[in-house]
Amino acid sequence: MQLDNLIERFQKKDRAAFEALYNMYAENLCGAINVILKDPERSQELCQDVFVKIWTKSDQYDTSKGRFFTWILNIARNAAIDELRSKSHKNQKKNLSVESLVGIYENSEDLNDKVDTIGLMSLLKGLKDKCILLIDLLYFKGYTQKEAAEELKAPVGTIKTRIRSCLSEIRKNMA
Amino acid sequence: MEVEKYIASGILELYVAGALTPEENVEVHRYAEQYPEIKMEIEAIEATIMKLSRTASPELPKDGFKKIEAELDDVITFVPPTSKKKAPWGSYLGWAASLLLAAGLLWVYTENNNLKSEIEVSTQEKLDLEETLSNIKKEAARQETFLDMLRDQNVTVIALGGQAVSPESYAKAYWDKAENKVVIDAKGLPEPPTGFTYQVWSLKLDPLTPTSIGLLDDFVSTEDKLFTLDNANESEAFGITLEPEGGSESPTLEQLYTLGAVGR
Numbered sequence: 001m002q003l004d005n006l007i008e009r010f011q012k013k014d015r016a017a018f019e020a021l022y023n024m025y026a027e028n029l030c031g032a033i034n035v036i037l038k039d040p041e042r043s044q045e046l047c048q049d050v051f052v053k054i055w056t057k058s059d060q061y062d063t064s065k066g067r068f069f070t071w072i073l074n075i076a077r078n079a080a081i082d083e084l085r086s087k088s089h090k091n092q093k094k095n096l097s098v099e100s101l102v103g104i105y106e107n108s109e110d111l112n113d114k115v116d117t118i119g120l121m122s123l124l125k126g127l128k129d130k131c132i133l134l135i136d137l138l139y140f141k142g143y144t145q146k147e148a149a150e151e152l153k154a155p156v157g158t159i160k161t162r163i164r165s166c167l168s169e170i171r172k173n174m175a
Numbered sequence: 176m177e178v179e180k181y182i183a184s185g186i187l188e189l190y191v192a193g194a195l196t197p198e199e200n201v202e203v204h205r206y207a208e209q210y211p212e213i214k215m216e217i218e219a220i221e222a223t224i225m226k227l228s229r230t231a232s233p234e235l236p237k238d239g240f241k242k243i244e245a246e247l248d249d250v251i252t253f254v255p256p257t258s259k260k261k262a263p264w265g266s267y268l269g270w271a272a273s274l275l276l277a278a279g280l281l282w283v284y285t286e287n288n289n290l291k292s293e294i295e296v297s298t299q300e301k302l303d304l305e306e307t308l309s310n311i312k313k314e315a316a317r318q319e320t321f322l323d324m325l326r327d328q329n330v331t332v333i334a335l336g337g338q339a340v341s342p343e344s345y346a347k348a349y350w351d352k353a354e355n356k357v358v359i360d361a362k363g364l365p366e367p368p369t370g371f372t373y374q375v376w377s378l379k380l381d382p383l384t385p386t387s388i389g390l391l392d393d394f395v396s397t398e399d400k401l402f403t404l405d406n407a408n409e410s411e412a413f414g415i416t417l418e419p420e421g422g423s424e425s426p427t428l429e430q431l432y433t434l435g436a437v438g439r
Contacts, residue, residue, distance in 0.1 A: 015244065015247070019240050019244075022239070022240045022243065023240070025225075026235055026239060026240075027228075027229045027232040027235060028224075028225045028228045028229050028232070029228070030232045030233060030235060031227075031228035031229050031230065031231040031232030031233075032228040032231070034231045034232060034233050035228065035231045040233030040234070041233070043233050044233045044234075044235065044236075047235075048239070048242055048243055048246070051243045052243060052246045052247065055243075055247055063200065063201060063204040064197040064198075064200050064201050065193075065197070065200060066190055066191070066193050066195065066200045066203075066204075067190070067191060067217065067221060069191070069221050069224075069225065070190070070191055070192070070193040070221075071193075073193065073224075073228075074193050101231075116229075116230040116231075116232070117230075119229075119230040120227070120230035120231060123226065123227055123230060135227075138188075138189070138192040138194055139191075139192050139224050139227075139228075140228075142192075142193065142194075143194070144194050145189065145194055148194075159185075159189075160184055160185030160186060160188070160189060161184070161185050162185070163185055163188045163189065163192070164183065164184075164185035164188050167188055167220060167223055167224075170223050170227065171219065171223055174223065174226060
């Protein structure tokens with residue numbers, strides 16, 4: 001109820017409401033951007049731009065776009081993917097095109113101070129690589145069911161049940 | 176609605192990922208409002224992804240929102256004017272384009288009509304020319320026939336001289352005895368007054384017996400003034416008188432314009 005109220009006020013360009021939403025979601029969006037970019041400083045800058053973008057697009061959100069978090073996550077990951085494409089970091093791109101979520105803690109030596117690597121590893125503990133890849137594709141790359149199925153060479157019908165079981169493992173790790 | 180089955184299907188995970196269509200999103204949202212279990216499950220999935228992404232977050236500056244807010248000011252003073260300027264330009268261009276298109280279509284339409292009427296005019300001109308040509312051919316054929324007649328040894332040429340009523344008048348008669356035809360060349364006669372016509376007579380001289388062989392009708396419209404008449408008489412002379420329209424039984428001798436005897 002409180003969230004709905006905040007969103008409503010935000011859509012009427014209420015800055016206090018927007019600040020509250022920023023405090024709720026900033027770390028999540030900036031984290032999602034960093035999963036894609038694997039560059040904490042650049043991610044922090046881009047994250048700021050993303051919130052400005054969210055503000056200017058506030059009137060475009062409605063329930064046909066899903067959850068509010070889903071909507072802002074989509075804006076964030078589109079901005080991050082655009083950023084990747086605009087840069088010619090080919091080596092990084094190669095890594096990212098496979099497993100950015102896995103990559104972020106495999107390469108965590110560089111990111112040590114800035115990223116909660118331990119927290120990330122404990123969440124992903126016991127998950128199969130295919131599970132991590134599927135989570136990455138659906139939540140951090142914005143793949144559709146069909147695209148994810150093609151990437152994993154699996155039937156489209158299995159994607160829903162697979163993602164459910166993968167996420168339930170993380171939820172167990174959280175408990 | 177089996178809520179547990181629905182939750183177990185994995186559709187809510189895709190909903191949070193944003194991997195559903197807008198229609199499916201609206202449907203899931205409706206079920207979430209209807210069934211608290213569904214709403215709670217969605218929030219739990221969302222919390223999982225939020226927690227996962229938060230662990231990858233770089234350290235954020237404490238005054239993070241202040242920096243964004245400073246940019247919002249720029250956005251507010253800067254973005255609306257450009258977007259306001261952009262929109263009219265877009266629509267002006269749209270209107271201009273459609274006006275151009277309309278003008279273009281109109282131009283093509285009128286051009287097409289012009290071409291059509293030009294074709295009509297050309298067709299009419301062609302018909303006119305064809306008619307003129309066929310008239311000229313007919314005329315040439317007539318004149319050729321006439322020339323042949325002149326050259327024919329069987330044709331007798333009779334000069335008809337002007338008489339008291341019109342001394343300047345003259346005419347010629349070309350008499351083909353074999354064909355029983357007489358061609359009158361009436362070029363030397365004045366135009367008859369309205370309501371009158373020339374009548375041609377074959378004459379026997381002793382005693383003077385006139386026989387009508389025809390009228391020179393359509394005198395004005397017959398340009399070459401050549402008139403072909405039938406004549407089976409043993410003519411000794413030809414005379415032309417002016418008679419009331421339709422001709423007379425006997426010649427009005429006071430109106431004898433030309434007269435000539437057949438030479439022997």
